[in-house]
Amino acid sequence: MGDSLMDGVTSIMLLPDDCLCFIFNFLDCRTDRESFGLTCHRWLNIQNLNRRSLQFPCSFGIVGPSSLSQSCADINSFHLYRILARFQQLEYLSLSGCVEILDSALSYLKPYGSKLQTLCLDCCFKISDYGISLVGDGCPFLTTISLYRCSITDAGLEALANACLALRHVNLAYCPCISDSGLRALSQGCHELQAVKISNCRGVSGVGLRGCSSTLVYIDAECCNLEPEGIMSIVSGGGLKFLNIASLSCSNFRNGLEAIGNGFAARLKILNLRMCRSVTDASIVAIAKGCPQLQEWNLALCHEVRVLGWASIGSNCHNLKKLHVNRCRNLCHQGLQALRDGCKELSVLYMSRNSRISDTALELFKLYRCNVEIKAEEVMSIGPNWDGIDYDEST
Numbered sequence: 174m175g176d177s178l179m180d181g182v183t184s185i186m187l188l189p190d191d192c193l194c195f196i197f198n199f200l201d202c203r204t205d206r207e208s209f210g211l212t213c214h215r216w217l218n219i220q221n222l223n224r225r226s227l228q229f230p231c232s233f234g235i236v237g238p239s240s241l242s243q244s245c246a247d248i249n250s251f252h253l254y255r256i257l258a259r260f261q262q263l264e265y266l267s268l269s270g271c272v273e274i275l276d277s278a279l280s281y282l283k284p285y286g287s288k289l290q291t292l293c294l295d296c297c298f299k300i301s302d303y304g305i306s307l308v309g310d311g312c313p314f315l316t317t318i319s320l321y322r323c324s325i326t327d328a329g330l331e332a333l334a335n336a337c338l339a340l341r342h343v344n345l346a347y348c349p350c351i352s353d354s355g356l357r358a359l360s361q362g363c364h365e366l367q368a369v370k371i372s373n374c375r376g377v378s379g380v381g382l383r384g385c386s387s388t389l390v391y392i393d394a395e396c397c398n399l400e401p402e403g404i405m406s407i408v409s410g411g412g413l414k415f416l417n418i419a420s421l422s423c424s425n426f427r428n429g430l431e432a433i434g435n436g437f438a439a440r441l442k443i444l445n446l447r448m449c450r451s452v453t454d455a456s457i458v459a460i461a462k463g464c465p466q467l468q469e470w471n472l473a474l475c476h477e478v479r480v481l482g483w484a485s486i487g488s489n490c491h492n493l494k495k496l497h498v499n500r501c502r503n504l505c506h507q508g509l510q511a512l513r514d515g516c517k518e519l520s521v522l523y524m525s526r527n528s529r530i531s532d533t534a535l536e537l538f539k540l541y542r543c544n545v546e547i548k549a550e551e552v553m554s555i556g557p558n559w560d561g562i563d564y565d566e567s568t
Contacts, residue, residue, distance in 0.1 A: 224260045228267030228293070250278035257285035264288055269295035269319070276304030282311025290314060295321035295344075302329030309336025319344035321370075327355030334362035344370040346393070353403075356381030364388070372396055372417070379403020387412040395419045395445070401429030408437040419447040419471070430456035434463030445471040447497065457482035461489040471497040473523070483508030487515025497523040499549070506534035513538045525549040 229248060248271040257263070258281075266289055268274055274297050282289070289312045294300055305325050308315070315337040321344050330351060334340070340363040345351050351374045360366060360382050368391035371377050379399045382389075383406035392407055395417050399407075407416070416438070430452055433441070441464045446452055452475050460467075461482075467490055472478060478501060486493070493516050498504050504527050512519070522545055524530075539547070 226265035249273045253278045254281045257281050265291040267293035269293045279304045279307040286311040291317040293319040305329035306332040309333045317342040322347045326350040330355035331358035334359045341367040346370045346372045352376040353381030360385040380406045382406045385410040390414040393417045405432040411437050415443045417445040419445045421449045431459040434459030443469045447471045447473045450476050453477050454482040458485040461485040469495040473497045473499040476502040479503045480507045484511040487511035495521045500526045505529040519545050521546050523548050
């Protein structure tokens with residue numbers, strides 16, 4: 174009788190792999206998921222096949238490789254081969270800060286990277302255009318790539334755009350060799366493009382984005398050598414919701430920003446013009462009238478904005494919730510009154526070091542608009558991180 178009872182016993186080891194995968198995916202506890210593979214080689218294989226994301230501990234900053242964590246800096250080509258061979262279902266891979274990774278290592282993406290959707294190569298200083306072309310060959314379904322401070326040129330960007338047609342998010346910040354030619358290849362080849370970071374790309378004027386898709390909703394172009402024609406190109410797609418062109422380095426922008434308010438940026442919600450010191454009332458009036466959905470506007474250190482500009486903001490920006498006016502030299506009590514009497518949805522006013530505003534004017538503002546919080550900090554709600562952007566085209 175005992176033998177018959179033993180014959181009916183079912184062991185978990187007899188379950189097929191798909192059942193074990195089902196069990197693994199229902200484990201909520203991170204510790205349980207990490208220890209799953211310690212049971213046996215078979216369970217380890219189940220764990221490996223179900224891993225979707227991988228990144229290495231990295232604490233690098235903008236100062237360069239000297240601030241990289243040792244564990245990240247030591248990752249080399251051989252390690253990458255073993256990683257990709259072990260985790261063959263990866264959708265997200267971050268090699269950011271792996272300064273020893275060479276172009277040749279990215280050849281391993283050809284057999285193992287077909288599932289990758291997100292690849293981060295920030296500060297991979299030894300990766301060149303050839304390596305980026307290998308990424309294109311091995312990751313045809315890539316939707317997000319970050320190349321912050323990489324040595325990529327227009328040729329590499331063109332190869333990437335030709336191979337990865339599904340690209341949506343591209344980070345090219347601090348890529349000094351990128352120009353409008355590379356941006357043109359990207360915007361014309363990738364019709365689902367949603368977000369592009371080109372901050373501190375001094376070779377970019379903006380014209381490379383002329384005729385971009387309406388899916389493009391996020392542009393971070395801080396500290397670029399943008400031209401008035403480039404601004405028109407950036408907004409030409411008509412879908413922008415976030416635009417950061419802070420610290421414009423060109424001197425011919427007194428009225429060049431009027432293009433933002435000429436109809437193509439009607440969906441714009443967040444606009445950063447911080448330190449655009451030459452922007453005038455004419456541009457402010459055009460933007461205030463032409464961008465009715467603006468919710469946050471940074472005009473800190475915009476010294477040429479005067480009463481006419483502030484009055485236009487108060488009269489036309491009915492959805493504005495946050496306004497940055499820190500250290501605007503020509504914000505006086507008349508301008509503050511215009512903001513007080515308008516901007517009915519305003520909830521936060523970032524203001525400090527405004528010597529032309531008296532204590533009485535400030536107290537009157539607080540009295541009439543007690544629902545508005547006055548802060549000194551200058552922190553944009555979104556940016557430079559694109560994760561908080563609403564990409565829904567219906568809004």
